[in-house]
Amino acid sequence: MIELGVPYGDPLADGPVIAEAAAVARAGEGGFGLVHALQVAAAFIRDPGVDQAPPVVAMTYMNPVMRLGLAETADRMRDAGVAGLIIPDMPPEASAPWRAVSKGLDTVFLVAPTSTDERLAVVAAVSAGFVYCVSSMGVTGERESLAIGLAEQVARVKRHTDLPVAVGFGVGDAAQAAQVAAIADGVIVGSAIVRRQSDPVAVESFVRELAAAVRS
Amino acid sequence: MSDVLLPSAEMAYSTPDAQGFYGPYGGTFVPETVVPALQELAAGYQEAIEDAAFVQELLYLLRDYVGRPSPLYRADRLAREVGLGAVYLKREDLNHTGAHKVNNTIGQCLLAKRMGKNRVIAETGAGQHGVATATTAALLGLECAVFMGVEDIRRQALNVYKMRLLGAEVIPVAEGQGTLADAVTAALRHWVERVDDTFYVIGSALGPHPYPQMVRDFQSVIGSEILGQMEEKQIPQVDAVIACIGGGSNAIGTFYPFLRDVPAGKRPLLIGAEAAGLGLDTDRHGAALTKGSPGVLHGFYSYLLQDDSGNPLEAYSISAGLDYPGVGPEHSYLKDEGLVRYETVTDAEALEAFALLTRVEGIIPAIESSHALALLPRLAAEIGSDATVIVTVSGRGDKDMDIVREAGLGE
Numbered sequence A: 001m002i003e004l005g006v007p008y009g010d011p012l013a014d015g016p017v018i019a020e021a022a023a024v025a026r027a028g029e030g031g032f033g034l035v036h037a038l039q040v041a042a043a044f045i046r047d048p049g050v051d052q053a054p055p056v057v058a059m060t061y062m063n064p065v066m067r068l069g070l071a072e073t074a075d076r077m078r079d080a081g082v083a084g085l086i087i088p089d090m091p092p093e094a095s096a097p098w099r100a101v102s103k104g105l106d107t108v109f110l111v112a113p114t115s116t117d118e119r120l121a122v123v124a125a126v127s128a129g130f131v132y133c134v135s136s137m138g139v140t141g142e143r144e145s146l147a148i149g150l151a152e153q154v155a156r157v158k159r160h161t162d163l164p165v166a167v168g169f170g171v172g173d174a175a176q177a178a179q180v181a182a183i184a185d186g187v188i189v190g191s192a193i194v195r196r197q198s199d200p201v202a203v204e205s206f207v208r209e210l211a212a213a214v215r216s
Numbered sequence B: 001m002s003d004v005l006l007p008s009a010e011m012a013y014s015t016p017d018a019q020g021f022y023g024p025y026g027g028t029f030v031p032e033t034v035v036p037a038l039q040e041l042a043a044g045y046q047e048a049i050e051d052a053a054f055v056q057e058l059l060y061l062l063r064d065y066v067g068r069p070s071p072l073y074r075a076d077r078l079a080r081e082v083g084l085g086a087v088y089l090k091r092e093d094l095n096h097t098g099a100h101k102v103n104n105t106i107g108q109c110l111l112a113k114r115m116g117k118n119r120v121i122a123e124t125g126a127g128q129h130g131v132a133t134a135t136t137a138a139l140l141g142l143e144c145a146v147f148m149g150v151e152d153i154r155r156q157a158l159n160v161y162k163m164r165l166l167g168a169e170v171i172p173v174a175e176g177q178g179t180l181a182d183a184v185t186a187a188l189r190h191w192v193e194r195v196d197d198t199f200y201v202i203g204s205a206l207g208p209h210p211y212p213q214m215v216r217d218f219q220s221v222i223g224s225e226i227l228g229q230m231e232e233k234q235i236p237q238v239d240a241v242i243a244c245i246g247g248g249s250n251a252i253g254t255f256y257p258f259l260r261d262v263p264a265g266k267r268p269l270l271i272g273a274e275a276a277g278l279g280l281d282t283d284r285h286g287a288a289l290t291k292g293s294p295g296v297l298h299g300f301y302s303y304l305l306q307d308d309s310g311n312p313l314e315a316y317s318i319s320a321g322l323d324y325p326g327v328g329p330e331h332s333y334l335k336d337e338g339l340v341r342y343e344t345v346t347d348a349e350a351l352e353a354f355a356l357l358t359r360v361e362g363i364i365p366a367i368e369s370s371h372a373l374a375l376l377p378r379l380a381a382e383i384g385s386d387a388t389v390i391v392t393v394s395g396r397g398d399k400d401m402d403i404v405r406e407a408g409l410g411e
Helices: A016-027 A034-046 A062-068 A070-080 A096-101 A117-126 A150-158 A174-183 A200-215 B032-049 B052-066 B076-082 B101-114 B128-140 B150-155 B157-165 B180-193 B211-219 B221-232 B249-261 B329-337 B347-361 B367-373 B375-383 B398-406
Strands: A002-005 A056-059 A084-086 A106-108 A131-134 A165-168 B072-074 B086-091 B119-124 B143-149 B169-173 B198-200 B240-244 B269-277 B293-297 B300-304 B341-346 B388-393
Touching (some): A070 A096, A117 A150, A117 B032, A131 A150, A150 A174, A174 A200, B032 B052, B032 B101, B032 B211, B072 B221, B076 B086, B086 B221, B101 B128, B101 B211, B101 B249, B119 B180, B128 B157, B143 B180, B150 B157, B150 B169, B157 B169, B180 B198, B211 B329, B221 B249, B240 B249, B240 B367, B249 B329, B249 B388, B269 B347, B300 B329, B341 B347, B341 B375, B347 B398, B367 B398
Parallel strands (some): B086 B388, B119 B198, B143 B169, B240 B388, B269 B341
Antiparallel strands (some): B293 B300
């Protein structure tokens, strides 16, 4: 699965690597926003260069979606062939208007180490596709070690949902990815890949390394 | 006593709803990590304002530490100069620390303590809220860190020094333009990491629920006092009440008691003054209500200066307290409902008003507050030379000496 980050000017949940990448993308002529990101997704899904494109999930903040319009965003996502999206600053309570127009798209919600059982139930009730388990307090980005109690956290989330549970925020190398793969259904790596983006060869070898690690 | 903070049951104007919405505005748009903390905060706040002991301690500190009530001063020479019957100034500039900000920091820091959080963080633009938070933290023995953009640190070196003297750590924010909006983002991110032991003291009536409500309630002491002082001074009729708007906390604190307690037919015209900076036809202003469109920033839905892709735009004003690209959600609601009128004032008009008040009354206002004062001559032309107008002077101008000197005043 590919998570496609949409560049945004105030990425509240993102650490320095992704914030910097967003700033670089937006600095180009005419800017680069949700509309452009969905065009990139559509082109890739149409012609992925392999037999079948992996599912693409967009990650964007609330305001670009509101600016484009909820229904318009949903239409464009379906047209592009995008499978779903993640909006980190849209908690379940604020999601009804979006869910009403986004039939056919999986909206992935996040749970955090601070989520109580009550919150986990609320998130599980609305999430689709998978549940995104935020492994550490704070913003996206690589950490030296995985959070203590992660296995327990994943197990707690799983008691509330039958959906796959994927772990992100702080997974930065193959060894950590392998550790997470042992306890969760999916591993999400963002900053560690984005950090290598200026060197496509490095990206490819790193992703192969990650893939081998989670399958081992 | 609790009527300072608690709305009466039969009131006509009632905001926000249980989810923190003011009409369509406000709400909670934040990462899940802080949702539990916000829910805990909303519950803790409700408990606190229903607790007589909490309210009593708050009122005690507002009186004996801040120096409240602040005077409602009749500025006769100013009234003559601008061509109005009477002008009353609500003197928030006379508060301890020199601005209205302390009304809110005392409320929030008392709440932090009550909720068992011994560390507070704050964002600051001009440094007034940072100084007020650092001051209150010193008073209550709390650890304090203040996020401030590098550009603002440069412009407001004296306030940075004050905060450090008061024992606060000032954390420079280099991202973005290095101004207020970037400081809010940095503080929110930090709060996500340290939500267990840290209380985020937001400085204006904005952010996710319950902040806009909480800050409004703490600042409502301004408007409540005005209503009492109007009666005391037997001011027969007030035609208009004016306050400046960045995030909008001194304005909502001034207006809210009028909206809540005065029937619509008897209510004076309520007017907010936004920063027009170098002019509304340029991209150098901070007029979110006048020129913006609704969107989400910093966890709430409100009018916002934004580009076609939904990215927040940089706001500008000569006053560091008004250069915020958004505005508190209740103001957006009040604008749409037509309950408050919002006008704009340029840097040049604000400087002129600053010079006038200084010269004819011997009161040096903050450059933010000068935006409110600048509406007086316009208003005289509109509602006549017999009219009575109240202006909230949100702070004093000591911090602005370098800025007005650079602008050439007093040369």
